[in-house]
């Protein structure tokens with residue numbers, strides 16, 4: 001169906017940060033399939049592990065124990081400090097699980113109409129509940145009636161969340177992205193998450209982080225909340241987790257980890273041996289190859305290099321981000337930049353109308369990062385001129 005205004009081009013193979021189109025032209029991929037392909041394209045270790053798993057066992061369903069799923073849950077819990085995991089196939093599904101946990105947590109406390117605090121400019125997915133949680137009218141328009149039970153406040157405003165506590169007695173959770181992705185790479189104040197954590201603690205709300213875009217090394221830590229000293233009760237993952245093989249996860253600890261009991265939630269495919277092999281191999285390669293440090297270093301390099309190249313260029317508002325999640329905000333809508341960058345063999349993405357989003361593979365090296373900034377700076381300068 002016509003759900004996308006697609007570019008009229010197709011890539012037929014890839015290698016590292018490069019994609020090759022049908023004509024054989026090579027593009028530097030600075031969007032990684034929308035912050036998914038952290039290991040880049042055609043990674044040899046991932047390909048070998050997936051081939052091996054496909055020859056062994058792809059799927060058995062959650063009717064049976066799945067050792068690779070248990071191992072993946074164990075590893076994600078060790079990395080994050082959370083305690084249990086539910087596996088699904090996408091980000092929206094991971095958030096559906098989080099929303100169901102919050103509602104069930106509320107009902108278990110005797111709250112018949114539980115509400116979840118969500119943010120303006122947030123993005124949580126395209127299913128009915130997650131688009132209702134999303135703070136973007138374009139995502140919602142035409143799909144009313146929306147799912148109720150969400151209360152919205154501005155992103156970055158902890159005070160606004162604190163005020164809600166005084167006026168609502170049915171709130172059960174806060175759902176927030178540590179850094180907003182689709183909303184324009186929005187970076188809140190350093191103490192924002194800590195303030196939200198404190199409000200949640202004071203009111204016995206669940207603190208739920210959507211780390212679908214920020215998680216799995218994207219910002220230079222395994223999870224973005226690890227830039228702070230607070231812990232979420234619930235965290236959702238997808239995008240980078242499977243390096244392109246669909247896999248999502250909802251992790252939880254404490255009471256949130258034990259809210260679901262058998263029969264309350266499920267997924268036919270979720271966490272099957274093939275998907276878990278993709279995730280386990282992703283985590284392994286990331287650790288072995290030092291990709292967290294690489295994301296932190298190369299992210300800082302790209303931001304400072306771009307700042308130099310675009311220094312004094314009228315129309316560039318801000319260069320921001322953390323690790324390899326970078327936004328360049330211009331003073332005008334810049335959707336046309338996508339095509340203009342493509343003409344220079346660079347794949348970028350524009351979000352929130354006027355923000356160039358860079359989310360390249362985490363394996364990018366300094367030389368490739370320099371090519372990225374050089375091409376992007378030229379394209380932006382030409383566009384603004």
Ligand SMILES: *Cc1c(COP(=O)(O)O)cnc(C)c1O
Nearest residue numbers: 090091092123124125181212213
């Ligand atoms: C992409 C994204 C989602 C939705 O993930 P899908 O796999 O497309 O369902 C949810 N939340 C955030 C923060 C995202 O970036």
